[in-house]
Amino acid sequence: MKISQLSDATGIPLATIKMYLREGLLPQGEKSSPNQADYGDEHLRRLKLVHGLLRVGGLSVAAAREVVAAVESDRFLVDIFGVAQRAASSSVDADNVTPEAIAVVQTITAGWHTDPRGPGQMLAAASIAAFEASGQRNAVRWYERYAEAARLIAEADLDLLDTRQTRAEKAETVVLGTVLGDTLLAGLRRSAQEDLSSSRYISPSGEDQPSPDPSAKETHS
Amino acid sequence: MKISQLSDATGIPLATIKMYLREGLLPQGEKSSPNQADYGDEHLRRLKLVHGLLRVGGLSVAAAREVVAAVESDRFLVDIFGVAQRAASSSVDADNVTPEAIAVVQTITAGWHTDPRGPGQMLAAASIAAFEASGQRNAVRWYERYAEAARLIAEADLDLLDTRQTRAEKAETVVLGTVLGDTLLAGLRRSAQEDLSSSRYISPSGEDQPSPDPSAKETHS
Numbered sequence: 001m002k003i004s005q006l007s008d009a010t011g012i013p014l015a016t017i018k019m020y021l022r023e024g025l026l027p028q029g030e031k032s033s034p035n036q037a038d039y040g041d042e043h044l045r046r047l048k049l050v051h052g053l054l055r056v057g058g059l060s061v062a063a064a065r066e067v068v069a070a071v072e073s074d075r076f077l078v079d080i081f082g083v084a085q086r087a088a089s090s091s092v093d094a095d096n097v098t099p100e101a102i103a104v105v106q107t108i109t110a111g112w113h114t115d116p117r118g119p120g121q122m123l124a125a126a127s128i129a130a131f132e133a134s135g136q137r138n139a140v141r142w143y144e145r146y147a148e149a150a151r152l153i154a155e156a157d158l159d160l161l162d163t164r165q166t167r168a169e170k171a172e173t174v175v176l177g178t179v180l181g182d183t184l185l186a187g188l189r190r191s192a193q194e195d196l197s198s199s200r201y202i203s204p205s206g207e208d209q210p211s212p213d214p215s216a217k218e219t220h221s
Numbered sequence: 222m223k224i225s226q227l228s229d230a231t232g233i234p235l236a237t238i239k240m241y242l243r244e245g246l247l248p249q250g251e252k253s254s255p256n257q258a259d260y261g262d263e264h265l266r267r268l269k270l271v272h273g274l275l276r277v278g279g280l281s282v283a284a285a286r287e288v289v290a291a292v293e294s295d296r297f298l299v300d301i302f303g304v305a306q307r308a309a310s311s312s313v314d315a316d317n318v319t320p321e322a323i324a325v326v327q328t329i330t331a332g333w334h335t336d337p338r339g340p341g342q343m344l345a346a347a348s349i350a351a352f353e354a355s356g357q358r359n360a361v362r363w364y365e366r367y368a369e370a371a372r373l374i375a376e377a378d379l380d381l382l383d384t385r386q387t388r389a390e391k392a393e394t395v396v397l398g399t400v401l402g403d404t405l406l407a408g409l410r411r412s413a414q415e416d417l418s419s420s421r422y423i424s425p426s427g428e429d430q431p432s433p434d435p436s437a438k439e440t441h442s
Contacts, residue, residue, distance in 0.1 A: 048354060048356045055351065056317060056348065056351030078418045078419060081414055081415070082415075085411045085414070085415075089408075096276075096277060105408075109412050109413075109416075112415070112416035113416045113420065114412045118411070120409065121412055123404055123405075123407055123408030126404070127401045127402075127404040130273050130278070131273070131397055131398075131401045133272070133273060134269045134272065134273030134274075135266055135270065136393070136397055138384060142378075145373065145376075146405055148373070149373045149377070150406060150409035150410045152369070153366070153413070154416075155366075155417060156362075156366035156367065158414075158418060159363070159366075176352055177357075178414075180348045180352045181367070181410070182403070182410070183344055183347070183348040184367055185407075186310070187345030187346070187348060188329075188345050188367055188371035189374050189375055189378075189402070190310065190339070190341030190344065190399075191326075191333055191341030191371070192371045192374070193306070193379075194303075194306075194333070194334065194335045195335055196375050196376060198299060199334065
């Protein structure tokens, strides 16, 4: 198909597709004439993957290039997981991680086989360090329950992979699931908070009066 | 205490504290002389909160200002949840949400009391729309399991709130937990993926050969 048909089939603007070609994120089509190239199903598939990573996953062009190279490589899927994780994790400034927070993460993930300097452990430790530096205390049970939930999520991630047949399909699911799963979870967490906080009414304790804002009243049932 | 003591007590640079004062994120201290102001425990507490929101939570100054105003208001905690959620959610471009994805989110959160146009539902729908536009299919069970995990997480969030005594403490835990909980969960999810994918060996199916990378072998047990 022509480049314009790639655009029609995906709804991705022509200028964006040309940028992906220039950046090497999408391989050049086969020249069918000096001014025209022909694109196949593989291009279509790659285009959707790249667009998902960049547009919604928020990856940089460099990070997306690395992820795409991993998908096309013959590396173990566990390694592709690693590449996707690093690409989809904002890098953690070591200054933001305290030894105390690292110890907490090691406790709540005791028995897990993980790289103690990997993106997972560092991200978790940076969050806990920030939470405690902000004056929050006595949250160990909260951390533990997050670790339990994270395990359920990772099991769902691997079960989804099992439904994919070919290696290429598995690799694509690894990278898109890693990148987009965080946002999906963030969204569903907010929805669940909304639901639970409206049913389990949280009374403003202390001397404060509830606001007379009428929109607040609906939740006060 | 003097501003330099605020800095010593928190490790936050003096220039950063002065910026927070200029931006109105931290109230001015009481003038003790023409060139000196006095700060109390309330300032210390506010400083830690603001720094956690901006530095690790990644909020903009404008978003942090809105969150701080909500914490200090007499609004219902459920409303403060809403303010924190909006501040901690990248805004979703309506173009990135399809009616199909909205329908999927409504199905997996059936029975939840949520605002169908709230940040939770929109973020989740945008993720699903991007996932499916990238060529991923047959993932409904995966979405459902994310919704189940999100509910466990939200329950942990509300239980943590129950351990906080005063309204100010509750409000601070709401905003910091909302902002930092996403990152904590992203980190723990990666660690759990690492652990599970190394124990549940994922064989590269199809014609590909596993790479001879020795670091990959460890996971091949």
